[in-house]
Amino acid sequence: MVRLLFALFVLLALLGDARIFLFILNRVVFGSHRHEKNPWTFLIFAAPPLLLLLTLLFWPLNLFIARLMSTRLVERIAPARAESVLWSADVAKIGAVWLIAASAVGLLWVVERAHALGVRELPLSGIETLPSRVVRLRRAHIPFRSLQRLGAHNDVYDIEVTRSEVFVDDLPDSFDGYRIAFLTDTHVARFVRRAFYRAVLEQVRDFAPDLVLFGGDFVSWHRDIPLAADLLTAGLQPRDGIFAVLGNHDYWTGAKEVIDAFGARGVQFLVNRSVRLRRGSDTLTLAGIDEVYRGEPDVGTALSGLDPHEPCIGASHHPDIIDLLDGRRIDLLLCGHTHGGQIRLPFFGAVVVPSRHEGEFASGFHRVRSVLMYVSRGIGAIPPIRILCRPEVATFVLRSGKRSN
Ligand SMILES: [Fe+2]
Numbered sequence: 001m002v003r004l005l006f007a008l009f010v011l012l013a014l015l016g017d018a019r020i021f022l023f024i025l026n027r028v029v030f031g032s033h034r035h036e037k038n039p040w041t042f043l044i045f046a047a048p049p050l051l052l053l054l055t056l057l058f059w060p061l062n063l064f065i066a067r068l069m070s071t072r073l074v075e076r077i078a079p080a081r082a083e084s085v086l087w088s089a090d091v092a093k094i095g096a097v098w099l100i101a102a103s104a105v106g107l108l109w110v111v112e113r114a115h116a117l118g119v120r121e122l123p124l125s126g127i128e129t130l131p132s133r134v135v136r137l138r139r140a141h142i143p144f145r146s147l148q149r150l151g152a153h154n155d156v157y158d159i160e161v162t163r164s165e166v167f168v169d170d171l172p173d174s175f176d177g178y179r180i181a182f183l184t185d186t187h188v189a190r191f192v193r194r195a196f197y198r199a200v201l202e203q204v205r206d207f208a209p210d211l212v213l214f215g216g217d218f219v220s221w222h223r224d225i226p227l228a229a230d231l232l233t234a235g236l237q238p239r240d241g242i243f244a245v246l247g248n249h250d251y252w253t254g255a256k257e258v259i260d261a262f263g264a265r266g267v268q269f270l271v272n273r274s275v276r277l278r279r280g281s282d283t284l285t286l287a288g289i290d291e292v293y294r295g296e297p298d299v300g301t302a303l304s305g306l307d308p309h310e311p312c313i314g315a316s317h318h319p320d321i322i323d324l325l326d327g328r329r330i331d332l333l334l335c336g337h338t339h340g341g342q343i344r345l346p347f348f349g350a351v352v353v354p355s356r357h358e359g360e361f362a363s364g365f366h367r368v369r370s371v372l373m374y375v376s377r378g379i380g381a382i383p384p385i386r387i388l389c390r391p392e393v394a395t396f397v398l399r400s401g402k403r404s405n
Contacts, residue, residue: 006058006062009058009099009100009103010055010058010099010103011106012102012103012104012106012107012110013055013058013098013102013106014055015105015109015110016101016103016104016105016107017048017052017054017055018106019109021047021048021051022351022352022358023358024040024044024047025352025354026354026355026356026359027355027356028040029043030355031355033292033293033318033320033356034293051102054094054095054098054102055098055102057092057094057098057099058095058096058098058099109348113347116349124365124367126166126167126168126372126402127165127167127365127372128165128166128399129163129164130163130165131163132160132161132162133160133203134159134160134161135158135159135160135203136157136159137157137195137196137199138154138157138158150346151344151346151387154384154387155386155387155388155389155390156381156384156385156386157193157196157391158390158391159196159200159391159392159393160391160392160393161203161207161395162376163395163397164365164374164394164395164396164397165396165398165399166331166332166396166397166398166399167400168311168332168399168401169331169401170309170310170311171284171331171398171399171400172279172283172284172400173282173400174282175277175282175284175311175400176400177397177399178210178397178398179207179209179210179395179396179397179398180209180211180212180332180396180397181207181209181212181213181238181394181395181396182212182214182315182334182374182376182394182395182396183200183212183213183214183215183378183394184215184217184247184317184334184336184376184378184394185217185247185336185337185339185376185378185379185380186200186214186217186218186232186378186379186380187217187218187220187249187378187380187381187382188219188227188228188231188232188380189219189220189221189224189380189384190223190224191384192384194231197231197232197379198231201231201232201234203393204236204393207395209395210238210277211239211240211277211286212238212241212242212243213242213286213315213334214232214242214243214244214262214267215244215245215315215317215334215336215376215378216245216246216247216248216249216291216317216336217247217249217250217337217378217380218232218249218258218262219249219250219253219258220249220253222254222257225254225257225258225261226261228261228262229264229265229267230265232262233265233266241268242266243268243269243286243288243315244262244268244269244270244288245269245270245271245288245289245290245291245315246258246269246290246291246317247291247318247336247337248293248294248317248318251295255294269288270286270315271290271295272288272289272298272301273288273301273302274287274305274312283310284313284398285306285310286312286314286315287302287303287313287314287315288302288314288315288316289314289315289316289321289324290316291316291318292316292317292320292321292324293318297316297321297324299321299328303328303330311331312330313330313331313332313333313334314332314371315333315335317335317336317337318335318336318337319335319338319355319357319366320356320361321333322361322373325368325371327370328370329370329371330370330372330373332398333372333373334376334394335373335374335375336376337354337378338350338353338354338355338361338362338375338377338378339377339380339381339386340363340375340378340392341353341359341363342377342387342389343386343387343388343389344387344389345387346388349362350362350389362375363376374394374396376394377389377390377391377392378391378392379392379393
């Protein structure tokens, strides 16, 4: 019984170690947004061995329990004897303290997840989510559905077209039914099947959007910029054009080259600026806010001249932009960057999400004050593995009417 309890403690402590490491990775290092200059970046490499070492200190403690169990009862209950067995080595004390602390963190994580899965969240008002469509390019699949549900399948070539209707206050009737296709984090690379990108674009064209919006992170490597520009604009001629914001990878690979290559194919970049979409005398504002890692996000400039009574559609690469909006109204803010966690675990969900909000804004709709934010899982993957997290072509139809409708 004592052994079983001890094993449970060790298991929870290992979970706690994992949770502490994820906190450091997601929030402390990448959540800082400028992680190359972050003094804590070294913890990505230092924390795992340190946490494991602390947990391995359970072994001396285990030996002491073994000794305790092997002694006779009368000796065991003798205070002096118990004292000498349990606390005779400092290392065992550290092991015991860490075991309790880390297992408490692990237990809290399990309870949190069980609560999140058990509580059925009320749907946000003003949104109608329609059934999505899945296009599977990979022919070979793991035969058992139950195994697939546990994550024994790479989703990297299974495209999911998600469909949402969003009710927008004060939306002019002429924009009722306005169609937006949002593609983000395409991370176009030569080793990914071209047919995959062609299938993505086919889904966008089938949707017949009024507007196509790119959320940044077009490529992971500089050499792929021309290829990305060719593949991602093929046959796209939406009535109001193609717009884009930049992602952190675009800055790393070459923002100017990305803007030039896509600009030559008609893509307009919204770096802290807005445009007015027109239907007769009616207008709808589309604003792009620069990226938080390497860009210079300037919400005031991006939304300047915008009347708070006017509807606004926004885009920015990273969902952490939500912290800079300061109560501004954005009726639909489209973001990416998280890849939805990319590798989701059964029960634990999205674990690696480089954001100061960690998994809170990993994907889907979130209403934060006057902003309705949608975080897309995006298209690409680094490395090319997606578990329980399909690539996403996100489509939206705007509806005029109160959110409460
Ligand atoms: Fe990104």
